[in-house]
Amino acid sequence: xxxxxxxxxxxxxxxxxxxxxxxxxxxxxxxxxxxxxxxxxxxxxxxxxxxxxxxxxxxxxxxxxxxxxxxxxxxxxxxxxxxxxxxxxxxxxxxxxxxxxxxxxxxxxxxxxxxxxxxxxxxxxxxxxxxxxxxxxxxxxxxxxxxxxxxxxxxxxxxxxxxxxxxxxxxxxxxxxxxxxxxxxxxxxxxxxxxxxxxxxxxxxxx
Numbered sequence: 001x002x003x004x005x006x007x008x009x010x011x012x013x014x015x016x017x018x019x020x021x022x023x024x025x026x027x028x029x030x031x032x033x034x035x036x037x038x039x040x041x042x043x044x045x046x047x048x049x050x051x052x053x054x055x056x057x058x059x060x061x062x063x064x065x066x067x068x069x070x071x072x073x074x075x076x077x078x079x080x081x082x083x084x085x086x087x088x089x090x091x092x093x094x095x096x097x098x099x100x101x102x103x104x105x106x107x108x109x110x111x112x113x114x115x116x117x118x119x120x121x122x123x124x125x126x127x128x129x130x131x132x133x134x135x136x137x138x139x140x141x142x143x144x145x146x147x148x149x150x151x152x153x154x155x156x157x158x159x160x161x162x163x164x165x166x167x168x169x170x171x172x173x174x175x176x177x178x179x180x181x182x183x184x185x186x187x188x189x190x191x192x193x194x195x196x197x198x199x200x201x202x203x204x205x206x207x
Contacts, residue, residue: 029084032161037077039154044070084118119165123189149203156196
């Protein structure tokens with residue numbers, strides 16, 4: 001099921017308004033995706049402020065390649081805002097099925113499982129973005145060092161937020177084998193938070 005919304009096209013104020021409403025979507029997953037996209041955009045900005053300067057000529061080719069990857073990650077994360085809404089909507093609907101409906105359990109199980117897909121992808125994308133932020137913090141312009149740190153911590157917050165959207169669903173799954181597999185994927189991505197903390201500490205100590 002695809003969402004007919006285009007949340008990334010909303011203004012910042014419009015998105016915040018719909019996020020704060022009683023509507024089930026967008027929610028934490030969409031907010032996490034947006035935070036990750038903003039963090040990735042900041043990482044790209046560090047590159048944009050670095051390339052073309054003689055002082056950084058030795059790393060220009062490397063940073064340009066990472067900037068291209070940032071652009072791809074940012075686009076994918078923005079796509080995940082709508083993807084998260086689309087995969088959560090069936091779960092929200094499933095909870096409204098009468099409890100005496102014999103099909104309710106099966107529908108709810110599938111919807112719960114499907115609702116994990118976007119948050120897991122958000123975590124994966126942000127983990128990679130943290131890696132890139134680390135390179136920009138190390139090799140990018142010193143004038144934009146704080147932005148590399150901001151990129152890392154925003155992506156860390158996105159990973160942590162998305163993980164909660166995974167764990168609330170895996171905790172409700174009857175198929176514990178699938179739940180465990182998803183939990184392992186989420187925990188692997190959460191390990192990137194340690195790298196984000198290292199980047200923050202490096203930046204903080206350098207300012």
